[in-house]
Amino acid sequence: MPLTVTSMEKQPGVFVVSPYGSLDTNTHTVLERKIDFLAREGAAKVITLDMGGVDYISSMGVRVVLKTKKELSRRGGALVMMNLKPQIKRVFEIINALPTLQIFSSLQELDDYLTEMQRQVVHG
Amino acid sequence: MPLTVTSMEKQPGVFVVSPYGSLDTNTHTVLERKIDFLAREGAAKVITLDMGGVDYISSMGVRVVLKTKKELSRRGGALVMMNLKPQIKRVFEIINALPTLQIFSSLQELDDYLTEMQRQVVHG
Amino acid sequence: MAIHSLELPATLSSLTTLENFVRQAMEPAVPSPDVFRDIRLVLEELLVNIVFYAYPGEGGKVRVECSLDPGGKLCIRLRDWGIPFNPLEYPPPRLEGDMAEREIGGLGIHLVKQLAHEIRYFRQEDSNVLTVCFQL
């Protein structure tokens, strides 16, 4: 199954990125390049990965998520996730990555977080 | 054409990495992962890319080379290249990357450079 | 003049299919390895850009048409139904200075412009039509 990735700018530098399909060895480049693009052209600081459309992930997909998190943190930003299907959550669980990744369960919760983040980015 | 990658440790932290085949969108991950592996397990500081076996490169292959150079420089190391076939040299030429990349034409020249590098890494 | 055509999903795995299709469409002409490599590189950069950028929504498809004229000119036409994008108007990347210092981008289109012997672009209704030609 291929991977397509859509994105939406919520506030300046704050993006929701929605991969759709399989996030694996053969497709991870599509997400990686989309994120590179947003970092370069959109000065992305905070990325929410909406995983609602992802039904398969392998360790190569996990790498992209963790590397992006690392890179954004280094630049004072953040990566958070939402809408993980049970099978996706399970993969992150097995490798114990859930404590590291902020997972939101509702849009409201995410919005509150983003508002707070935005305040810090602007004032920090 | 697939890509295979061999590597050899010349001195501690100093590696010669030899990709063989096509360095393109579908294969670049193999080189990327090999370099990640050497950075992690071999504490690679200086990498010489021996491009003698590469007969095709696309912009995705170029990205891996430039990203690796960036990452190694950040850690006080270096990436250099040798044995570029004319068609590979041409691609780097078109995007004007040759001034950025150190290209060696003989093993002797490379060895002198590595000896100097090693001295700096050890004493710096 | 035979015209071969093919429709593919805009995904990375279409790359191999596209390459094989163009290789066959060239027959019986046998381009030099150098020209063949240039064709392959141009196709890869263009297809990959369609995959990465043309459909910021839910993905889409690419239509390929190949024609070889008796003079040995091969033209490959790629059509997508993505956002309007004319690569000929895309500004060249900053090529001076230390590559490794700056963000890496804009290399693909620059390569295409340098390697294709001819490039034409037009927007037709809701599609981008890009034609690249090579003298075999």
Added chain:
Amino acid sequence: MAIHSLELPATLSSLTTLENFVRQAMEPAVPSPDVFRDIRLVLEELLVNIVFYAYPGEGGKVRVECSLDPGGKLCIRLRDWGIPFNPLEYPPPRLEGDMAEREIGGLGIHLVKQLAHEIRYFRQEDSNVLTVCFQL
């Protein structure tokens, strides 16, 4: 008990072929989507590791054998002729602490160990033979 077998080059593009092969070998059994996803994940991690690590020299091949017993147990045996490597002896990755802080590695084998219902490894002459089984 039918045994299906296949030999593939150890390259990333063999991944799709491998998945399709195993899917067919399972027939007429129909695993639940969950089990099927686990099988796919285990195969991907194992094949990709063979591509990345088994042949530090000039590349090589992988041999796959699938068998399905009447009780619905599917066993997949992967053989490579690469450097000796027993994943069962590979230490588990450090899983405590902030993942994003440390180097990312060692996840693939850990996933395989957690998801396969059974794993066996032996070195036979100059090959690694790894068998993973799943109860469909």
